[in-house]
Amino acid sequence: MAQNRTVSKATEDFGGLRMTKQRQAVYDVLSDLGPQHPTAAEVFVTAKERMPSISLATVYNCLETLTGAGAIKQVNIDREASRYCPNLQPHAHFYCTGCNQVFDIGLERGADAESVWSLPAGCRVEEMHVAMRGICGRCPNCSTAAKS
Amino acid sequence: MAQNRTVSKATEDFGGLRMTKQRQAVYDVLSDLGPQHPTAAEVFVTAKERMPSISLATVYNCLETLTGAGAIKQVNIDREASRYCPNLQPHAHFYCTGCNQVFDIGLERGADAESVWSLPAGCRVEEMHVAMRGICGRCPNCSTAAKS
DNA sequence: AACCTTTTTTAGAATAGTTCTTGATCTAAA
DNA sequence: TTTAGATCAAGAACTATTCTAAAAAAGGTT
Numbered sequence: 001m002a003q004n005r006t007v008s009k010a011t012e013d014f015g016g017l018r019m020t021k022q023r024q025a026v027y028d029v030l031s032d033l034g035p036q037h038p039t040a041a042e043v044f045v046t047a048k049e050r051m052p053s054i055s056l057a058t059v060y061n062c063l064e065t066l067t068g069a070g071a072i073k074q075v076n077i078d079r080e081a082s083r084y085c086p087n088l089q090p091h092a093h094f095y096c097t098g099c100n101q102v103f104d105i106g107l108e109r110g111a112d113a114e115s116v117w118s119l120p121a122g123c124r125v126e127e128m129h130v131a132m133r134g135i136c137g138r139c140p141n142c143s144t145a146a147k148s
Numbered sequence: 149m150a151q152n153r154t155v156s157k158a159t160e161d162f163g164g165l166r167m168t169k170q171r172q173a174v175y176d177v178l179s180d181l182g183p184q185h186p187t188a189a190e191v192f193v194t195a196k197e198r199m200p201s202i203s204l205a206t207v208y209n210c211l212e213t214l215t216g217a218g219a220i221k222q223v224n225i226d227r228e229a230s231r232y233c234p235n236l237q238p239h240a241h242f243y244c245t246g247c248n249q250v251f252d253i254g255l256e257r258g259a260d261a262e263s264v265w266s267l268p269a270g271c272r273v274e275e276m277h278v279a280m281r282g283i284c285g286r287c288p289n290c291s292t293a294a295k296s
Numbered sequence: 297a298a299c300c301t302t303t304t305t306t307a308g309a310a311t312a313g314t315t316c317t318t319g320a321t322c323t324a325a326a
Numbered sequence: 327t328t329t330a331g332a333t334c335a336a337g338a339a340c341t342a343t344t345c346t347a348a349a350a351a352a353g354g355t356t
Contacts, residue, residue: 018352020304040342055306060343065304077277078224079314081342092265097274111264117240117278118256122285125242130265131277137270166323168333188313203335208314213333227343229313 014069025051026062030072030086037075037083037093037102075102077131092130099139105132162217173199174210178220178234185223185231185241185250223250225279240278247287253280 017023029046030038038046044059063084066072075083077095083102090113092105107113114125135142165171177194178186186194192207211232214220223231225243231250238261240253255261262273283290 018303020352022305053306057307057344058305061305076224076226078222079227079230079342082227094267094271094273105268106266108264108266113261113264114280116256116259116261116264117280118254119242120253120284120286122290123242124282124285125280126245126282127280129277129279129281132262132265132273132275133277134272134274136268137272138268142270166332168322170334201335203337205315205336206334209334212315227313 014066014071017065017069017071020062021051022047022054022058023062023066025054026059027066027071027086030084035104037085039081039083041081043084075131076129077102077133092132094132094134094136096136096139096142097133098135098141101136101139103136162214162219165213165217165219169199170195170202170206171210171214173202174207175214175219175234178232183252185233187229187231189229191232223279224277225250225281240280242280242282242284244284244287244290245281246283246289249284249287251284 025047026043029043029050033046040056040059040063043063044054044056047054047059063072063074067074067084070088072084072086073088075085075093077083077093085104087104090107092107092113094103094105095101096103113128113130119125137143173195174191177191177198181194188204188208188211191211192202192204195202195207211220211222215222215232218236220232220234221236223233223241225231225241233252235252238255240255240261242251242253243249244251261276261278267273285291
C-alpha cells in the first residue's frame with residue numbers, strides 16, 4: 001500500500017519538531033503540489049482527502065508550526081489569503097494576473113536582493129519579502145494578452 | 149484660521165479624479181502624517197477630527213479610489229491591516245519589530261530592484277512590492293536590542 | 297501494560313479588517 | 327431646475343484567521 005518514495009519527504013527533523021501524522025500530511029500536500037502555492041483552504045481540501053478526520057484548524061496549526069520551525073514559508077501577496085511553499089531557497093514570488101498562479105523567482109547568480117536598497121546605518125534586516133504582479137507570458141490567458 | 153500652506157497639497161488632479169472634500173481630507177491626513185504609514189482606522193481617527201461627519205466606509209472608499217488613481221500607494225506587510233503612503237517614488241518598506249513602525253527605503257543610486265531576479269523570458273512585471281522586517285537601530289527599543 | 301503529564305487535535309465560536317448594501321446627499325450637466 | 331450619475335453614511339455581511347475548551351494522542355516512568 002505504502003508507495004516507495006525515492007525522494008526523502010522531510011522525515012528530517014526541523015528544529016526538533018515532532019512530526020505528527022497531521023503535520024506530515026500537511027507538509028506532504030505542500031511538497032506534492034510542487035511549484036504551486038496553495039492557500040490553507042486548498043491544503044485542507046487535499047489533506048482531507050488523504051486524512052478525512054483532519055480539521056481546518058489543524059491545517060492552520062500545522063502550517064503555523066511548520067512555518068515557525070522553518071520547514072515551509074508563508075507567502076503573502078496583497079491582502080489575499082496566505083499561501084504556503086516548501087521552497088526554502090531565497091526567492092521572490094510572481095503573481096500572474098492572467099492565470100492567478102504564484103510562481104517562485106530565483107535570484108540571479110551572485111546577486112543580492114538587499115544591496116539595491118539604501119538601508120540606513122544600524123538597520124538590520126531579518127526577513128525580506130519580494131512580490132511581483134504581472135503576466136507570466138506562459139499561461140493561455142497571458143499569451144493572448146502578450147500578443148496585443 | 150486656515151494656515152498658509154507653501155507646499156502644494158495635491159490639488160493637482162490625479163487622472164481626472166474628482167477631488168471631493170472627503171478625498172482631499174483623507175489625502176491630507178496621509179500627507180500630513182509624513183513618513184508614517186497609517187492604517188485605514190488611523191486615517192479615520194484623524195480625518196474624523198477634521199471632518200466629524202466622515203465615516204469609516206468613506207475612508208476605505210477614498211483610500212481605494214486614491215490608490216486606483218495612483219495618488220497614493222497601499223502597503224501590505226504580512227496579513228496586518230493595510231497601510232497607505234503618499235510616496236510615489238519606487239521604494240521598499242521596512243517594518244521595525246522594535247518600534248512597530250513602517251519606514252520607506254529608497255533605491256540605491258542607479259540600482260534596479262528587478263534586475264537581481266531571474267525572471268523567465270516573456271514575463272512582464274507590472275508591480276513590485278518589497279517588504280523587510282527587522283530592527284531599525286534608531287528607536288528606543290532597537291538601541292537596547294542593538295547593544296546586546 | 298498502566299499511569300500520568302504534556303502536546304496536539306477537533307469543532308465551533310469569536311475576531312478583525314474589509315467590503316457590500318441601501319438609501320440619502322451631492323455634483324455637474326442639460 | 328431637473329435629471330442622471332457619482333459619492334457618502336451607517337450598519338450589515340463577509341472572509342480569512344485565531345481562539346477556546348474539551349477530547350484524543352504521544353511520550354516517559356514505573
